[in-house]
Each structure stands twice: as structure tokens, then as C-alpha cells.
Amino acid sequence: MRYLLDTDTCADVLRGRPDVVARLRKVLPDDVAVSTISVYELFTGVGKCARPERERSKVRLLLETIHELPFLAETARQATRVRVDLExxxxxxxxxxxxxAGHALAAGLILITPNLDEFSRVGGLRFESWRKP
Structure with missing residues (x-):
């Protein structure tokens, strides 16, 4: 595994954003994962939308093609270190x-996110955006 997609990147894929979808297609399926934190965020968004059945179906389809990486105790400890350092x-x-960020660090993965300014504050985190400028 090489990449961890953040929630915004998953949303880009679900919306069919061409640059992000094209980049995802170039990556081997075994190289991409999504955190169970993002799974939570995605389904929370589904619950708030006007057509939840349709959106839930889209999220499920995406998650069938991407590994779900569970948030474990070591992941929580790494996220704690991130928060303490930032504060x-x-x-x-x-x-x-x-x-x-803690999940990507604990798993040794590159976080894929459009939020480069925010994640640049996290020491040691490898991250990139698949959106074209």
C-alpha cells in the first residue's frame, strides 16, 4: 500500500472530478487505501444530503474498490502525537x-489531499494533491 485518500479526495472521486479520477486510475488498486475515519465522514455526508439512497450507493461502490484501513490503537497514539505537537x-x-494525518504516519503512507496548507503543519507527514492547479 502506498497512498491514503483523505475524505475530500474521496469526495472528488465521487463527484467525478476528472483530474483526480484520472490519477486514481493510474494507481494499482493494492496501492490505495481509505481510513475508516474517512468512511465515517463519507457516510455522515450521505446522511445529510437530499438524496441519501443514491449517494450511499455511490460511496459503497467506491469503498468496494479501495482498501479500508482500520483506525487501530497505534494509529490513535500517532494521532495523539500529531495533536500534541501541533498544539x-x-x-x-x-x-x-x-x-x-496520524493514520497516514502510522501506516507509512502518502496522504492524498487537496488541503496542502493544512497538512503542511504536520511534521514528517508525506502528502500530495491529485488535483491539477
């Missing part, structure tokens, strides 16, 4: 992004 430096990121 000590007086800069924070959103709580789910903290968890995703």
Missing part, C-alpha cells in the same frame, strides 16, 4: 484531519 507549536488542524 505545542500553536497551530492546529481539524480533529478529523489530525486523525487522518
Amino acid at each position: 505545542a507549536r500553536g497551530c492546529t488542524i481539524g480533529p478529523y484531519d489530525t486523525l487522518l
Whole structure:
């Protein structure tokens, strides 16, 4: 496994954003994962949309093609280190992004996200965007 897609990247895929979809198609299926944190966020979004049945179906289809990486105790410990470090430096990121950063670090994966400014605050995190500028 090589890449961890964040929730915004998954949303880009679900919306059919051409640049992100094209990049995903170039990657071997075994090289891509999604955190169970993003699974939670995606299904929360489904519950809030006007046509939840249709969107739920799209999310399920996406998740059938991408490995789901469980958020485990070691992942939680790494996310804790991320949060403590950020707070000590007086800069924070959103709580789910903290968890995703910790997950990518714990698993040794590159986080795929359009939120480059936010994740640039996390020391040691490898990240990139699949969106074209």
C-alpha cells in the first residue's frame, strides 16, 4: 500500500472530478487505501444530503474498490502525537484531519489531499494533491 485518500479526495472521486479520477486510475488498486475515519465522514455526508439512497450507493461502490484501513490503537497514539505537537507549536488542524494525518504516519503512507496548507503543519507527514492547479 502506498497512498491514503483523505475524505475530500474521496469526495472528488465521487463527484467525478476528472483530474483526480484520472490519477486514481493510474494507481494499482493494492496501492490505495481509505481510513475508516474517512468512511465515517463519507457516510455522515450521505446522511445529510437530499438524496441519501443514491449517494450511499455511490460511496459503497467506491469503498468496494479501495482498501479500508482500520483506525487501530497505534494509529490513535500517532494521532495523539500529531495533536500534541501541533498544539505545542500553536497551530492546529481539524480533529478529523489530525486523525487522518496520524493514520497516514502510522501506516507509512502518502496522504492524498487537496488541503496542502493544512497538512503542511504536520511534521514528517508525506502528502500530495491529485488535483491539477
